[in-house]
Amino acid sequence: MTEIPEHLRKRAEAAKAKAQAAAGGDAPSADALSADALSADAPAGAAPAGDEKIPSHLLDRGTAAADMPVAAAGVPAVPAGGSGPDGHNQRLLTVVKSGSIQDTRATPVDKVHVWPHLLVAEFLSALAVTLFTLLFAIFVNAPLLELADFNKTPNPSKAPWYFMGLQELLTMFHPMVAGVTIPGIGLFLLIMAPYIDKNPSKRPEDRKFAISLMTIHLMFWSVLVMIGSFFRGPGFNFVFPWNAGLFFEL
Amino acid sequence: MADDKKSGGLSQMSEQVQASQAWSSIFRPGSIFRKGYSDSPRNRSYVIMNSVLYHLHPVKVKRHAVKVSYTLCLGGLSFFLFIHLTVTGIFLMFFYRPTAAQAWNDIQTLQTAVGFGLLVRNMHRWAAHLMVLSVFLHMARVFYHGAYKPPREFNWVIGVMLLQFTLLLSFTGYLLPWDQLALWAVTVGTNMMGFTPVFGEQVRFVLLGGVEIGTDTLLRWYTLHVLMLPFVLVIFLAIHFWRVRKDGGISGPL
Numbered sequence: 001m002t003e004i005p006e007h008l009r010k011r012a013e014a015a016k017a018k019a020q021a022a023a024g025g026d027a028p029s030a031d032a033l034s035a036d037a038l039s040a041d042a043p044a045g046a047a048p049a050g051d052e053k054i055p056s057h058l059l060d061r062g063t064a065a066a067d068m069p070v071a072a073a074g075v076p077a078v079p080a081g082g083s084g085p086d087g088h089n090q091r092l093l094t095v096v097k098s099g100s101i102q103d104t105r106a107t108p109v110d111k112v113h114v115w116p117h118l119l120v121a122e123f124l125s126a127l128a129v130t131l132f133t134l135l136f137a138i139f140v141n142a143p144l145l146e147l148a149d150f151n152k153t154p155n156p157s158k159a160p161w162y163f164m165g166l167q168e169l170l171t172m173f174h175p176m177v178a179g180v181t182i183p184g185i186g187l188f189l190l191i192m193a194p195y196i197d198k199n200p201s202k203r204p205e206d207r208k209f210a211i212s213l214m215t216i217h218l219m220f221w222s223v224l225v226m227i228g229s230f231f232r233g234p235g236f237n238f239v240f241p242w243n244a245g246l247f248f249e250l
Numbered sequence: 251m252a253d254d255k256k257s258g259g260l261s262q263m264s265e266q267v268q269a270s271q272a273w274s275s276i277f278r279p280g281s282i283f284r285k286g287y288s289d290s291p292r293n294r295s296y297v298i299m300n301s302v303l304y305h306l307h308p309v310k311v312k313r314h315a316v317k318v319s320y321t322l323c324l325g326g327l328s329f330f331l332f333i334h335l336t337v338t339g340i341f342l343m344f345f346y347r348p349t350a351a352q353a354w355n356d357i358q359t360l361q362t363a364v365g366f367g368l369l370v371r372n373m374h375r376w377a378a379h380l381m382v383l384s385v386f387l388h389m390a391r392v393f394y395h396g397a398y399k400p401p402r403e404f405n406w407v408i409g410v411m412l413l414q415f416t417l418l419l420s421f422t423g424y425l426l427p428w429d430q431l432a433l434w435a436v437t438v439g440t441n442m443m444g445f446t447p448v449f450g451e452q453v454r455f456v457l458l459g460g461v462e463i464g465t466d467t468l469l470r471w472y473t474l475h476v477l478m479l480p481f482v483l484v485i486f487l488a489i490h491f492w493r494v495r496k497d498g499g500i501s502g503p504l
Contacts, residue, residue, distance in 0.1 A: 111310040115297040118307065118316045125323040126330045133334070133380065137372030144361065147354045148433035150462075157434040159442075160424050162382055162417055167438060179442030191410045193393070194403035202396035203504050214393050249431050250379060 054095045143249045155234045156247055164228030165221045171236065186217075308495060315500045320395075324388035328416075329487065331381040338374040339476065346426070348472035350465040353428035378420050385416045397501035405493040408486055415483045422475040425468065436471075437463060 004012075112118075159167045169178035189196070197210050204211060229248050233239035239247075267273055279286030287293060295309045314320065345360045345367065347353065360367035389409060392398055398406035425436045440463070444454035459466035494500060 110313045112313045112316060113291070113294040113298075114303075114307045114309060114311055115294050118311055119297075119303075121316060121318055121323065122326050122330075125318075125327055129327055129330060129380070130334065133373050133377045134369075136376045137369050140372065140376070141368065142372045142375035143429075143431055144354075144357055144427055145429040145431045148350070148428045148430055150433070152430070154430055154434055157438050159435050159438040160421060161379075162386075162420065163439055163442075166442060170442070175442060175445040176447060179445050180447065187410070187414070191407050194398040194400070194406050197399070200399065202399060202501070204394075207396060210396075211394065214390075218390060250375075 058092060058095055145249070156232055156236045158228070158232070158247070158249075161225060161229050161248075161250065165224035168224040168228035168232075306491060308499075311499055312502070314503050320503070321500065322387070322391060324384050324391055328381060328384045328388055331377050331384060332483070332487070334377050335374060335381060336480065338370050338377065341370050342374060343476060348426065348468045350428060350468055353426065353468060357427050357429075378423060382416055382420050385413050389413055392501075395501055395504065399501075401497045402493070402501065405490060405497060408490045408493065412483065412486050412490060415479055415486065419475060419479045419483065422471040422479065425463075425471045426475065428468065433463060436467075 158164065166179055166183060169182060172178065173182070197207075199207055199210065201207060227238075230241050230246065231238055233244045233247050276282060277287050298304050298307055298309045342360070345364055346356045357371070360371060362368075392406065392409065398409075421436075421439060425432045440454055440457050443457060444450045446453045455461065457467075457470075458464075459470040
């Protein structure tokens with residue numbers, strides 16, 4: 001038999017004394033001594049039950065295996081090798097849950113190949129737009145008025161259509177408000193939109209306020225652009241295009 | 251688009267095309283594709299993985315992401331129009347000098363004496379208006395889908411910057427023909443910017459390259475239009491596209 005190290009022997013003796021005190025002075029057998037030494041050797045089996053990382057049924061099994069030889073101290077059927085119940089001689093050390101080392105996804109994502117599914121759509125839409133601009137360019141000429149002349153101010157003078165909303169605001173507000181303050185605040189709010197709108201839902205029925213606000217905003221600008229583009233005549237006065245004609249160049 | 255939804259006529263047609271002699275001579279092994287191209291999941295992956303497209307697209311995307319009814323292709327079209335404008339714009343640069351004395355005459359000559367000059371100028375102009383429109387509609391689409399919400403907040407910010415660069419590109423191009431329309435539209439626009447509080451005069455001076463619109467303004471806006479703004483826009487585009495992928499592709503269904 002191999003020699004038992006000094007510290008283990010002392011620990012086993014202490015455990016033996018403790019077990020004797022608990023069992024009311026029963027005479028220990030040699031088998032119980034060796035089993036005690038083993039259980040003291042591997043305290044993991046008798047780990048406190050408060051460790052919730054180990055499922056309780058597995059923990060019970062481990063505890064039972066550790067306690068069994070002590071409880072059945074007098075039974076001589078236990079082999080001298082220190083086996084547990086049912087002839088098993090393994091002991092549960094730890095349980096590693098699957099989630100801690102494997103990233104398991106609850107729902108697999110339905111994916112398609114970019115080629116051909118996305119590229120074909122992109123190619124066809126690019127082709128359609130090319131065709132559209134080509135046909136439009138064949139039939140409609142870009143404007144080229146007479147040479148720029150500082151002494152001849154056209155009446156009305158209009159900004160490009162996407163700035164017509166601002167020019168329209170000029171008729172109502174001081175230029176600093178119409179040209180700088182309002183578009184500045186508008187752009188700032190637009191940039192900040194994701195940080196202002198903290199509502200996590202993307203469903204239209206949950207975002208009635210955000211959608212209404214944006215729609216009003218877009219309609220406001222579209223209406224201003226259209227009034228400025230089509231309904232403003234000489235002197236930037238309000239006219240109806242079907243009466244006064246169209247004062248608009250793209 | 252989706253092969254599982256393809257109508258009977260379409261699949262019959264594609265079978266006929268693939269059985270034709272022209273098809274097999276093009277796609278036989280050793281022609282365009284060194285080892286031939288056959289439609290398999292592996293080859294579909296290689297088309298992206300082994301080409302420059304891999305910088306733009308992943309090998310696979312969510313099935314939802316290829317629905318044209320969701321995106322209306324607006325973002326992609328805005329990008330395509332930018333390429334379209336670059337190509338036509340380079341053509342125009344060959345025939346244009348940005349000085350008050352020559353600009354208008356150069357456009358006139360381009361339209362009357364240069365082959366396809368009028369057509370290309372028209373295309374450049376209409377594509378520019380279309381790009382402003384498509385960028386604007388793309389922004390509206392993204393807003394209505396709530397696609398600016400986390401984790402895509404920052405990409406929305408980049409997107410609004412791209413909208414502003416698009417407007418600036420269009421506006422700087424507006425002056426270049428040096429006709430009455432250009433001159434007075436830009437006069438209206440720059441007068442408005444002159445009302446910037448505190449720095450109004452300085453802002454206007456920097457924009458015009460002087461106290462009033464002239465040759466210096468033309469050169470300044472030309473450089474902005476053909477070099478600086480496209481350069482900045484491309485950088486922002488790169489960030490925009492990169493973030494689309496890093497944020498997990500385009501936003502999901504509502």
